[in-house]
Amino acid sequence: MSLNSSGAPSAGGGSPPSAALGPDSLLPPSQAYPDSLPPLHIICVATHRDGYFTTLLYSSAMLAADIRCFAWGHKWRGFGTKLLATREFAKTVQPGDIVMLVDAFDSVLLQPKEAIARRFLEFGGRIVVMGEATEHRWGFFKHLFLMYHECLFNGEKGINWPKPLPYADPSLNLRLLNAGGIIGFAKDFIRVYENVDYCTNDQRFLTHMFLAEPFKDIVIDYNCAIFALYRKRHDFKVLSFEEAEKQVRHAVPEFPGEKRSERKAAPAPAFMRCALKGVVVDARTNEAPCVLHIHCRRNADWLMKQLGLPAGEHLNAIHSYIWYAIYSLRGTIGVNAKVARRWGSALSATIVTCVGFIGLGLGLLGWGVREAAKRNLLAVLSEQCGPLLVRLLLQVALFLGVTQSDYPETAESPHSLQAARSLFALPANLSLRPFAVAAMGGGALALRGVSWVLETAFLWRYLFLTGAVLGSAVLTGMTVSMVGLHPDERRHEDATEKNLKKKAARMSGTSTTSTREQSPESSSRKDSGCRRRR
Structure with a gap:
């Protein structure tokens, strides 16, 4: 591995940017991480600066998240780099520590570490992955997108995605898995990522693990409590902290076969006040997510501006789109x-x-x-519609003439109408014939x-x-x-x-067999009772 736990490359490549603010003792009490919670470590993988990477560092600094960056300055070797970086870093911390991996180029932190840790503990220690939906106004394209998704990340016939858990809002329908954000205990990452390599596609690997035994080791964040996927602008809104106290709601995850009385973790707050200028809220569920993942190079600069964060870089650059497309295809279809x-x-x-x-x-x-x-339709149309068109033009000309006579020109305005006429007046010796010939020639060629x-x-x-x-x-x-x-x-x-x-x-x-076994005895009792009555 060319990655170390500090986030810097072990050989060459320079040192990555730092987003640390210092120890928690130097922070305000509202941002200090409590000792009662397991330590939370946030990491990302980036070889260079692009997209919302700078925004991620700024949000980490403002929220005292102390994010660590891996593979800085090194060559990209595949999506398995993220899995390997998570596994190797998990080996350097305590098994009970919490590790969260986010995509470097399209993720932003929205809530402090305490809120993230408390919401993760509500999932019962399972690995939590971001959810994704197949949204489209036309059903055909929705089916087509889902088919392409299955081709890339599932491909197994007869295995269907489970329905979202009952606690989730039905308007989201986050049935699919997105590897842009994942959080879990360090010991679980070491166990799950034991046999991965650089060629392993992270989303395909996690999809197969989730579909093998849903909700056992891996669960999808169905209600965007931790991770939220940004697709459309009207899906999110920014509220002040005062307005958020009135509108924000948090749904505690519930799993089949588990009772609320068996929960060990206390319910997480709906949101926490922080150094950002507001609270990002999902307009569909009124949930305040902790991490925002901007999907497929979308532009969310309006949101960053309201939060007081820098805008994205190279979002509309052609070379950035080409780099994104090439490495995405290489990491999905190039390894299998x-x-x-x-x-x-x-x-x-x-x-x-x-x-x-x-x-x-x-x-x-x-x-x-x-x-x-064949039917000489153009001549017929010109014969029938030509006079009507001429009459219409004459009526328009007469109307314009009457309008100009009602509002005569004022010769005392040399800086308005006369100045405009002198500006757009053509020279007397200028001939329009070459332009007309060129236009006719170009039109004939196009035709x-x-x-x-x-x-x-x-x-x-x-x-x-x-x-x-x-x-x-x-x-x-x-x-x-x-x-x-x-x-x-x-x-x-x-x-x-x-x-x-x-x-x-x-x-x-069992009840059926027991009733069958007891039927002779019960019948004899009934007969004896009847005899006694007689």
Whole structure:
């Protein structure tokens, strides 16, 4: 490993930026971390500065989080770097310490360490991962996104995502897992990440572990108590601390088979006052998350400005988008041939389908142009609509003339109308003929190109039709096989529910056999009772 627990590279690469404010004894009492809670360590992995990395450091400094950065100045070797950094750092601290990993380029801290630790302890010591939803106004694109997600991070047929726990707000529907934020005990990370390497995709690895036994070792933050995913601007709002006391609510997580009386951790506060200028609140649930993860290079500068944090860097730069796309694809499809084939098939089918439907549309337009040329539709329209257009232009000209006569020009305003006329007046010796010829030539060339495209699309209409049909069939087949027609209704039956059903079946079977065994005795008792009555 080229990473050490202090966050600096062990060899070369320079030292990473520091976000420490000093020991807790120098902080105000409201920000001092209590000794009754397990120590919380926040880490990230970054090779350089980009996105909201500077914002993350500023938020860490203002909240006294003392974040540690790994792999600074080193070459990026894959998403497994985050898993290895977490495991190696967990070995350097106590087994009962809390370790939280956040993405360096698109995460911001919103609450102090005490709030994060208290909310984590409410999950019963499980590893908590950020949740993600498949949101889209059109169901087709929602299914398509979920199919691509399954191709990259799941790929196992017959395994469905479990439904969110009952305590979660139904408007969120965070059924999927996002590895942009994860928190757990150090001993659990050492055990779970025992066999990972640089080629391990973190989100795919955590997805398989979660779906194998949901809610046992790993649980999704279904109500955004710790991690929140930023997609749309209207999903979040910034409140003052006074307004937050009236509106913010916190839902304590509940798990099947567990009672509230068995909880050891005290309920966490809805939010805590800190050095930031306000409280970020989820507008859908009124929950105040502790960490905000900005999804896929989105711009959340308006939020940072209200909190008093610096804006993101290189958010709209082309090279930043290219770097993000290349390394994301390398970390997902570049390390697994099966995933690459499945994702390549889905992408090829999508491209063929889109090209087929676009070609069909152009071919239909070309057919319409052909029919119009055969029937001389342009001449008919010019004969019928020409006089109407001329009359309309005359009416407009007369109306403008009447308006100008009602409001005559004032010659005493040389700095308004006369100045504008002199500014836009053309020279007397200037000829507009070259411009007209150039415009006509360019228009003729463009018209010739459009005609060629429409003619080609019309000639290849059957090829486009075949591509659209085959591509749609492949996409539909992959979506139905991997996602289903109604993905929100497909539920995974967790082990707890299975055990409860088995237990209920055993009890019903035992009661049935006992009644069968006792039936002769009960019948004899009934007969004797009847005889006595007689």
